[in-house]
Every structure is written in C-alpha cells, then in structure tokens.
Amino acid sequence: MTAEEIQTLICAGVPMAKDIGFTIQAAGSGYARAKVPFNQRMVRPGGTLSGPTQMALADAAMYAAILATLGKVEMAVTSNLSINFLQKPEPMDLVAEATVLKMGRRLAFCEVRLLSGEPGEELLVAHVTGSYALPGRPKA
Amino acid sequence: MTAEEIQTLICAGVPMAKDIGFTIQAAGSGYARAKVPFNQRMVRPGGTLSGPTQMALADAAMYAAILATLGKVEMAVTSNLSINFLQKPEPMDLVAEATVLKMGRRLAFCEVRLLSGEPGEELLVAHVTGSYALPGRPKA
Amino acid sequence: MTAEEIQTLICAGVPMAKDIGFTIQAAGSGYARAKVPFNQRMVRPGGTLSGPTQMALADAAMYAAILATLGKVEMAVTSNLSINFLQKPEPMDLVAEATVLKMGRRLAFCEVRLLSGEPGEELLVAHVTGSYALPGRPKA
Amino acid sequence: MTAEEIQTLICAGVPMAKDIGFTIQAAGSGYARAKVPFNQRMVRPGGTLSGPTQMALADAAMYAAILATLGKVEMAVTSNLSINFLQKPEPMDLVAEATVLKMGRRLAFCEVRLLSGEPGEELLVAHVTGSYALPGRPKA
Numbered sequence: 001m002t003a004e005e006i007q008t009l010i011c012a013g014v015p016m017a018k019d020i021g022f023t024i025q026a027a028g029s030g031y032a033r034a035k036v037p038f039n040q041r042m043v044r045p046g047g048t049l050s051g052p053t054q055m056a057l058a059d060a061a062m063y064a065a066i067l068a069t070l071g072k073v074e075m076a077v078t079s080n081l082s083i084n085f086l087q088k089p090e091p092m093d094l095v096a097e098a099t100v101l102k103m104g105r106r107l108a109f110c111e112v113r114l115l116s117g118e119p120g121e122e123l124l125v126a127h128v129t130g131s132y133a134l135p136g137r138p139k140a
Numbered sequence: 141m142t143a144e145e146i147q148t149l150i151c152a153g154v155p156m157a158k159d160i161g162f163t164i165q166a167a168g169s170g171y172a173r174a175k176v177p178f179n180q181r182m183v184r185p186g187g188t189l190s191g192p193t194q195m196a197l198a199d200a201a202m203y204a205a206i207l208a209t210l211g212k213v214e215m216a217v218t219s220n221l222s223i224n225f226l227q228k229p230e231p232m233d234l235v236a237e238a239t240v241l242k243m244g245r246r247l248a249f250c251e252v253r254l255l256s257g258e259p260g261e262e263l264l265v266a267h268v269t270g271s272y273a274l275p276g277r278p279k280a
Numbered sequence: 281m282t283a284e285e286i287q288t289l290i291c292a293g294v295p296m297a298k299d300i301g302f303t304i305q306a307a308g309s310g311y312a313r314a315k316v317p318f319n320q321r322m323v324r325p326g327g328t329l330s331g332p333t334q335m336a337l338a339d340a341a342m343y344a345a346i347l348a349t350l351g352k353v354e355m356a357v358t359s360n361l362s363i364n365f366l367q368k369p370e371p372m373d374l375v376a377e378a379t380v381l382k383m384g385r386r387l388a389f390c391e392v393r394l395l396s397g398e399p400g401e402e403l404l405v406a407h408v409t410g411s412y413a414l415p416g417r418p419k420a
Numbered sequence: 421m422t423a424e425e426i427q428t429l430i431c432a433g434v435p436m437a438k439d440i441g442f443t444i445q446a447a448g449s450g451y452a453r454a455k456v457p458f459n460q461r462m463v464r465p466g467g468t469l470s471g472p473t474q475m476a477l478a479d480a481a482m483y484a485a486i487l488a489t490l491g492k493v494e495m496a497v498t499s500n501l502s503i504n505f506l507q508k509p510e511p512m513d514l515v516a517e518a519t520v521l522k523m524g525r526r527l528a529f530c531e532v533r534l535l536s537g538e539p540g541e542e543l544l545v546a547h548v549t550g551s552y553a554l555p556g557r558p559k560a
C-alpha cells in the first residue's frame with residue numbers, strides 16, 4: 001500500500017486520527033513516518049500536545065508501518081501499547097518514526113519515536129513500544 | 141477536590157477529554173471512576189470504541205484519582221502509560237476504574253481497569269498501568 | 281495440575297526458579313500464590329531482594345497460574361513482562377499473587393502483585409503485568 | 421567509571437549478576453555493552469537462556485550505562501522494566517546493548533537490545549525499556 005492509501009484507510013477507520021490531522025509522510029516495508037500538525041485544540045496547560053494526542057499518533061504510526069509491510073491486514077488490532085513521555089514537545093508539528101522490530105505470523109512488535117523540533121535538532125519527546133495481533137497469516 | 145471540580149479541570153486542560161465526553165462518576169482518596177459515552181464518531185471498524193479513546197479515558201481517570209487524593213497538583217504529568225487491550229468493548233458506554241497503588245513524593249503509580257457491559261456483567265476490556273511525575277511535594 | 285506438580289515442573293525447567301527457592305503455596309483456575317524465602321545471597325545494597333529475583337518470582341508465578349488454569353501447556357512462553365518497583369521489600373520472604381485477567385486461545389494476560397510483610401500488614405512491593413503466548417489451543 | 425569498575429560494582433551488589441557470569445564489554449557516556457555466556461544451568465526447555473536470565477542481563481546493562489554516564493550513583497534503583505521477548509536466543513552467548521535515551525535529574529530512561537548470534541548476523545532476541553530513579557541530583 002502507498003502512504004496515501006494507508007492514510008486514507010487509517011483516517012476512515014479511526015476518526016480520532018483524522019481529528020488530529022494525522023498524515024503519513026513516508027512508509028515502506030518495516031517502517032512509517034507520520035505527523036500531526038501543531039493545533040491549539042490539542043494542547044494541555046503549558047502549551048504542548050497532550051498525551052492522548054501523542055498516543056493516538058504513535059498507535060496510528062505503528063499501524064501504518066504494519067500495513068506498509070504486509071499490505072491490507074483485516075482486523076489487526078493493538079494488543080499492547082507502552083509509552084514513556086520524556087520531554088515536553090515544542091509547540092510545533094510532532095513526528096512519529098515507527099519501526100517494525102519483529103513481524104511474526106501472529107504478532108507484530110514495533111517501536112515508535114516521537115520527535116519534536118527543527119530538522120536536524122529533533123528532541124526525543126516520547127518512546128513507544130507496541131504489539132499488534134495479526135489475524136493468523138499462513139505459514140510461509 | 142470534588143468529582144465535579146476534577147472534571148472541569150481535566151476538560152479545561154485536555155480538549156480531547158472533553159471531545160470524547162469524559163465524565164467523572166465518583167472520586168475519593170486513592171481512586172476515581174470515570175466514563176465515556178458510546179459515540180459513533182469514536183468507533184473503529186467493527187463498531188467499538190477506538191484504542192486512542194480508551195487510552196485517553198484511562199489517562200484522564202488516573203489523573204482524576206491523583207487529583208482526588210492530593211488536591212490540585214500543578215503540572216503533574218504522565219511519565220508512563222502501558223495499556224493491554226483484552227476484549228473489544230461492547231458498543232456502549234465505557235467505564236474506567238482507576239486506583240492509586242503507590243503515592244510517593246515524586247511519583248504516583250496507578251492501575252486502571254476499563255469495563256464494558258451492563259452492571260454486574262462488566263467485561264474487562266483493557267488493563268492499564270501508569271506513572272505520574274509529581275512536582276516534588278515536601279516530605280511529610 | 282496440583283501446586284506440587286506445578287512447582288516440580290517449573291523448577292525442572294527454570295534452574296533460576298530453583299536457585300531462588302521458589303515454592304508454590306496455592307494454585308487453582310485463574311490464580312497462583314508463590315513465594316521466595318529471604319536469602320542473603322539475593323540481596324542488593326540496602327538489604328533487600330534484588331530486582332532480578334523479584335522478576336524471576338513474578339514470571340514463575342504467572343506461569344504457575346497459567347498451568348493451574350490450563351493444565352500442562354507445552355512451550356507456553358512469556359512474550360511480555362512489565363514490572364513497576366514500588367517499595368523496597370522487607371528483609372523477609374516475598375510473596376507473589378498472580379491472577380489471570382484474560383485467557384484467550386493464543387494469549388494469556390496476567391497480573392502479579394509482590395507482597396512483603398507480616399500477614400495482614402503486607403506492603404505492595406511491586407506490580408507486574410505479563411503476557412504468555414500459548415501454542416494455539418483448539419477453538420472451544 | 422571504567423567498564424571494569426562498573427562490572428565489579430554490579431557483581432558485588434547483585435549476586436545474581438555474578439551468578440550468570442555478567443561481564444561488561446564496553447561502556448561510555450550514554451551506553452553500555454554487556455554479555456552473559458551461554459551456560460547449561462540457565463537454559464529452559466528448548467535449550468535457550470531463560471527469561472529471568474535475560475531480564476537480569478538487561479537490568480544490569482541499563483545500570484551499567486547509567487554508571488558510565490553519571491559516575492557512581494548511590495542508590496539508583498530500577499523503577500520500571502518492560503521486556504518483550506521476540507525470538508528464542510541461540511544456545512550461545514547473549515549480548516545486551518543499553519542506551520540512555522533520557523538522563524533527567526530524577527529519572528533515567530534506557531533502552532536495551534538483547535542480541536544473539538554470530539557477529540554481523542545477530543538476531544534481536546528481546547527489546548527492553550526501563551526507568552531508573554536517581555537520588556535527586558543537583559540542578560545543573
């Protein structure tokens with residue numbers, strides 16, 4: 001699937017992804033790069049993107065990386081997501097870089113790094129790991 | 141703080157909480173019970189509340205339990221949230237029961253159970269643990 | 281399986297469980313209660329049971345709860361374990377109470393509470409969640 | 421601290437680290453590389469290093485990376501460790517590569533990758549994240 005097809009599929013399936021302005025910038029086998037624009041509506045006191053917005057971005061980026069690897073997977077569902085918030089994001093766009101660390105038959109395990117800042121000076125804002133249950137692919 | 145005061149504070153600070161219709165049903169020292177109503181806009185394919193909605197509910201419920209325990213805490217921030225999705229929620233209201241398992245000077249650790257179903261027949265939909273960094277309370 | 285059979289199986293399979301003196305006190309469908317005795321060899325500076333000892337106890341207690349629920353499961357393996365250390369354990373025996381929160385066909389999800397202290401005055405020393413991958417049980 | 425000093429400190433403090441033959445191969449600001457040799461005593465059915473051995477290695481490698489970054493830190497303690505087991509390790513030495521992703525005043529957050537296999541052909545056996553509570557360093 002192309003980045004555009006993945007974005008359309010995710011925004012159709014998860015209205016919250018659409019609400020936060022989720023877009024995919026790049027995707028290929030084993031990875032995806034996604035973004036949410038800075039938006040006053042998503043801030044929490046202190047002027048930064050809220051935790052739930054960061055979690056929604058990370059979850060959608062993982063899903064994008066899996067779709068980019070496997071093609072359209074019906075009913076792949078998140079089974080675990082663990083996020084560590086490390087820094088307040090800057091009041092600017094937030095980028096997610098998702099990597100598939102294991103693609104098993106029944107489970108995909110991913111890592112996501114949420115980055116904030118000008119290109120070349122990004123801060124690691126949050127670190128995320130997650131597992132997706134896959135609908136029993138056939139043995140290779 | 142009362143349940144009503146906590147709800148007002150959270151919805152003012154986190155627009156996403158307001159967007160999903162977050163309400164607090166009960167809160168006291170060490171716990172909070174919160175709810176999001178079922179809403180067609182939050183569903184994902186299959187007709188259930190999306191993962192990000194569940195994470196937003198759990199995060200807000202933890203924060204409510206901390207506020208109910210300590211009173212107004214400036215700048216308490218989530219440092220870790222880990223969620224395990226166990227069952228698809230029913231297409232109905234989703235309830236979060238948050239418990240403070242440790243209240244340290246610098247860190248609060250909470251557990252949240254997300255429950256779906258008619259009273260007395262609730263299913264455990266997701267299990268969440270989370271840590272909040274506290275702004276250095278004085279020693280007791 | 282009885283508590284004694286489970287203990288024998290675990291100590292045969294995981295030498296570290298035997299090394300730390302792991303014993304099962306009770307087990308039944310959906311739960312297990314296990315213990316490691318206090319032992320000077322396992323302490324870390326400060327006189328408490330080390331983190332790895334606590335993790336080994338929690339992992340074995342989860343496995344015991346699964347065996348007590350399903351009977352002998354060949355090659356069930358831990359897929360995730362997440363531990364939060366909340367208090368230093370007392371210099372005494374450490375107890376683990378493991379509960380199965382979801383028993384799916386392919387995955388079991390458990391919670392473990394590590395407790396230290398005299399009966400009736402136990403402190404919650406650590407909170408653990410974990411997933412075990414199961415070898416594809418038949419549909420019920 | 422040098423790799424050798426760190427190894428001596430860790431093995432003195434955590435007997436289990438010594439028991440599993442924990443050694444540090446390299447350490448510097450922000451990282452450490454550590455190893456446990458293959459040992460029949462640590463295997464579980466199937467012939468691979470047990471989960472508790474992997475957790476003990478990861479925990480010690482994180483601690484080593486923190487010591488290599490800060491110098492001797494009295495009473496730094498693990499507050500959270502989350503491990504995802506991805507592959508069975510080969511019946512050979514297991515290597516841990518620990519990286520400090522955030523060094524705050526009160527909390528250090530690390531990632532550890534456990535690798536098994538011949539140099540250049542390592543498999544990612546497990547992925548670990550962890551937090552260490554630090555004893556309130558002075559503001560810079």
